[in-house]
Amino acid sequence: MLLRLRDVFFKLEAGELCEGWIYFRERTNPSLDTECFLVSGADLDSDGDIPSKARLAGYLVEGLDTEAIKDCLLCAKQLGQKQNASTELESFIYYWRFDAFLPYSGAPEPPPPEVAILNAERQFYESLGQENLANPCRNQSCHRGAIQYSVFCKVHHFENIRKKTCPFTD
Ligand SMILES: [Zn+2]
Structure with missing residues (x-):
């Protein structure tokens, strides 16, 4: 299923998405309008490879799983930015790139x-x-x-x- 990232956030918060992983076309930081490919259920490869559905559609970059994205959204909320899409995006990107929760909005990249x-x-x-x-x-x-x-x-x-x-x- 092809979705814009902002719709992934929205639907997850509304409880309208089942568990799965999202994949991107590129490794560059996404925007809220970046399209991603959601794969769920039996379409996920058990060995952790990029699922064939995403691969065939040209989405070869692993994003995050829906549970982790929910955590990122929660993290953004806890930073006091209720329903702030740009903080949600920032939280998502930070977790995706650094495998860590955004400590505060505007935080610099963690040191290597x-x-x-x-x-x-x-x-x-x-x-x-x-x-x-x-x-x-x-x-x-x-x-x-x-x-x-x-x-x-x-x-x-x-x-x-x-x-x-x-x-x-x-
Ligand atoms: Zn000495």
Whole structure:
């Protein structure tokens, strides 16, 4: 079944669609008027491939399943934007692209995983506080001072806890 995305939202909220998956023609971000292909019931391939009905119609990009779309609509509502189609679209796209719920309307893209890890490591590093030069780091080759609750400086404490080279030296 071919539907515009806004009609998918509308019908889901009205309880007029059965469970299924939607598929797009392109991987670019859809608009509310973008057409998508809804496949449901026995027409869904059990092995998770693009169902033949969607494939034959040229809809080769997997969208989301109707349950996930309902969650996206609920998420948009909880952001305080009652029946706001643009927030619903934003919520849908965010979940579709990043597999995460939109934290707030206008939220930037989440950082890629490697950046998120580096951010978390930076936060940990900074949480270690000041080094005390009067209390030298226990690492023999190190000329830094130990931090308050460790025998090591920030760098060596980091490496001792995280079991990897510390990417920071400041
Ligand atoms: Zn050290």
